[in-house]
Amino acid sequence: MSNEKIYILPCSGIGKVYGLLSREVAYKVVLDLEPQYTDTICLASLLLEEIKEQVVGKSVICVDGCPKCCAEKSSLEAGMVVEKKYLTSHFVRKYRGEDPGSGSELTETGKKVVDDIAKAIQIEVQRILQERGEL
Amino acid sequence: MEERPKIGVISCSGEKCTGGSVARMITRKMLDTWRPHDVVTICLPLFIAGGTEERSFAKDFPTITIDGCKKKCAYRITEKLSGKVNASVDLSTVLGDELCESTINQEPFSEELVIKTKKEVLQIFDRIRAEANFRELKQSGQYKGCGCVEEN
Amino acid sequence: MKKAILCCNGLDKPVGKIARKVALKLSQLESSEIICLVLFSQFPNRYHKEDYEAVVVIDGCPAKCATKIATNQLGISKRFLISELLKEHKLQHPLSIQSEETDDSIVESLLPFFEKEEHKQERKNETGWDAKAFIYQILKHDKYQFRIPEQKDMFFTENDTWCFINNDIARIGVTDYVQQSLSDILFFNTPEIGKKIVQFDEVGSIESSKAVFEVISPVSGTVIRYNAELVDHPEWINENPYEKGWIAEMQLTNFEEDRMFLINTEEYYKFLQKKVAQHE
Numbered sequence: 001m002s003n004e005k006i007y008i009l010p011c012s013g014i015g016k017v018y019g020l021l022s023r024e025v026a027y028k029v030v031l032d033l034e035p036q037y038t039d040t041i042c043l044a045s046l047l048l049e050e051i052k053e054q055v056v057g058k059s060v061i062c063v064d065g066c067p068k069c070c071a072e073k074s075s076l077e078a079g080m081v082v083e084k085k086y087l088t089s090h091f092v093r094k095y096r097g098e099d100p101g102s103g104s105e106l107t108e109t110g111k112k113v114v115d116d117i118a119k120a121i122q123i124e125v126q127r128i129l130q131e132r133g134e135l
Numbered sequence: 136m137e138e139r140p141k142i143g144v145i146s147c148s149g150e151k152c153t154g155g156s157v158a159r160m161i162t163r164k165m166l167d168t169w170r171p172h173d174v175v176t177i178c179l180p181l182f183i184a185g186g187t188e189e190r191s192f193a194k195d196f197p198t199i200t201i202d203g204c205k206k207k208c209a210y211r212i213t214e215k216l217s218g219k220v221n222a223s224v225d226l227s228t229v230l231g232d233e234l235c236e237s238t239i240n241q242e243p244f245s246e247e248l249v250i251k252t253k254k255e256v257l258q259i260f261d262r263i264r265a266e267a268n269f270r271e272l273k274q275s276g277q278y279k280g281c282g283c284v285e286e287n
Numbered sequence: 288m289k290k291a292i293l294c295c296n297g298l299d300k301p302v303g304k305i306a307r308k309v310a311l312k313l314s315q316l317e318s319s320e321i322i323c324l325v326l327f328s329q330f331p332n333r334y335h336k337e338d339y340e341a342v343v344v345i346d347g348c349p350a351k352c353a354t355k356i357a358t359n360q361l362g363i364s365k366r367f368l369i370s371e372l373l374k375e376h377k378l379q380h381p382l383s384i385q386s387e388e389t390d391d392s393i394v395e396s397l398l399p400f401f402e403k404e405e406h407k408q409e410r411k412n413e414t415g416w417d418a419k420a421f422i423y424q425i426l427k428h429d430k431y432q433f434r435i436p437e438q439k440d441m442f443f444t445e446n447d448t449w450c451f452i453n454n455d456i457a458r459i460g461v462t463d464y465v466q467q468s469l470s471d472i473l474f475f476n477t478p479e480i481g482k483k484i485v486q487f488d489e490v491g492s493i494e495s496s497k498a499v500f501e502v503i504s505p506v507s508g509t510v511i512r513y514n515a516e517l518v519d520h521p522e523w524i525n526e527n528p529y530e531k532g533w534i535a536e537m538q539l540t541n542f543e544e545d546r547m548f549l550i551n552t553e554e555y556y557k558f559l560q561k562k563v564a565q566h567e
Binding site: 009011012013019023031044045070 | 147148149151152155160162164166167176178184185186208212215239
């Protein structure tokens with residue numbers, strides 16, 4: 001039984017709304033939905049040796065904005081175990097014709113997308129904890 | 136009319152702490168309102184993951200990094216992967232270590248923090264911009280060394 | 288260089304047994320080396336990432352033991368989870384640890400998901416376009432790079448679409464400028480098979496959260512095929528709009544006439560250069 005927190009790592013891509021969505025999803029999960037069992041970490045810091053030592057072998061759920069999958073790539077490079085990956089751009093498809101926002105600000109549609117993904121991640125976190133025997 | 140070179144801005148976007156959120160918002164403000172025609176944002180996660188456009192731009196054009204805390208991830212990574220950075224901003228020197236390193240639920244992100252740093256960031260940006268313009272003029276042969284610019 | 292295959296030990300679960308059988312089968316089909324997981328965990332320093340072209344890890348169940356062990360020392364190029372593959376593709380599950388009865392057919396049904404990307408691409412290339420032979424000119428503007436193919440028999444329109452001619456068939460698509468402008472493409476609205484199109488008519492459309500882009504046909508003809516993969520993977524247009532992101536194929540009506548209104552690579556390069564500069 002590990003009792004280690006599961007990392008939620010967003011790509012936070014600055015150029016597009018999908019990056020902002022990923023960031024807000026991570027905050028929703030880590031601050032609201034599962035604060036006891038999850039944490040986040042700065043993606044850029046995964047390149048620093050002192051941070052890599054802390055995270056190697058730890059579980060992470062990646063929230064990427066687009067198929068370039070920067071969060072997943074960086075997690076794997078840092079030696080983390082990617083339990084699951086989500087693409088915010090896939091979830092936006094459900095709201096076809098609606099504008100989720102920009103790289104600076106989300107619309108109400110964007111906030112609904114955040115809720116959808118955060119709930120899906122919450123289910124995944126629960127599943128991992130059950131597998132570990134922590135629930 | 137010669138094309139003015141744009142300046143690349145690379146922000147840390149640090150998810151873990153308030154400083155990261157402020158750094159990210161400053162970069163978005165530069166792009167959206169403060170200097171919309173002069174800025175190119177470089178997406179740091181894509182830069183790290185091997186984005187060729189991002190790395191190529193940072194090598195060939197002037198770049199400024201904006202970091203949310205004293206770890207200075209954006210600065211260190213840009214220097215490592217692409218070469219010398221023209222200027223770097225460490226928000227902890229403007230806002231203080233304690234605030235920058237506080238987590239997002241201890242110190243919720245606010246517009247006031249962005250306004251506090253605006254002057255410092257724009258001063259640095261405008262200086263780099265002026266230096267880049269000067270270099271362009273010299274290379275084009277328009278600058279004659281007396282402060283005058285020969286017009287075509 | 289060989290590929291390394293690392294699979295879980297899975298002695299207590301049927302999916303573990305299948306993981307091992309898949310690994311053995313793959314090692315027969317491709318130039319690869321199976322690494323014993325137990326030996327690797329005892330003597331990790333014998334194995335180095337640089338010695339392998341790729342590292343493929345196959346786990347049986349969500350405990351992902353092979354992944355956890357391989358991650359630190361070797362890094363992972365591709366990761367497969369047998370239990371997830373069986374569930375996702377609604378395949379038959381193995382009966383038990385002891386029974387071998389259905390194992391071979393389960394392994395055969397799983398193998399296509401492990402096949403090399405290039406083999407899959409070659410099988411789909413039925414109309415003779417050689418996707419690997421593309422050479423590009425690059426137009427740079429700020430941080431953006433727009434690829435423009437230099438293929439013989441490839442032409443462009445000022446609506447930012449292209450056509451690639453192979454005898455009396457044209458493959459068509461949109462240019463790099465379009466996919467960059469739209470950002471992430473989320474939907475592909477397919478053209479109608481059998482529909483007769485006049486040059487510059489609409490032939491399908493693509494959609495991002497920013498805009499809908501009607502694909503303007505560079506040629507006249509009949510739609511004989513569209514890229515069905517784009518329905519589930521519209522992002523392929525962003526990845527490469529000329530190769531895996533092509534839109535449709537058309538039986539040409541009168542290409543000699545169409546040709547008068549098309550431009551070549553050099554002309555499109557100059558056109559695009561002006562366009563992006565004006566967009567500032």
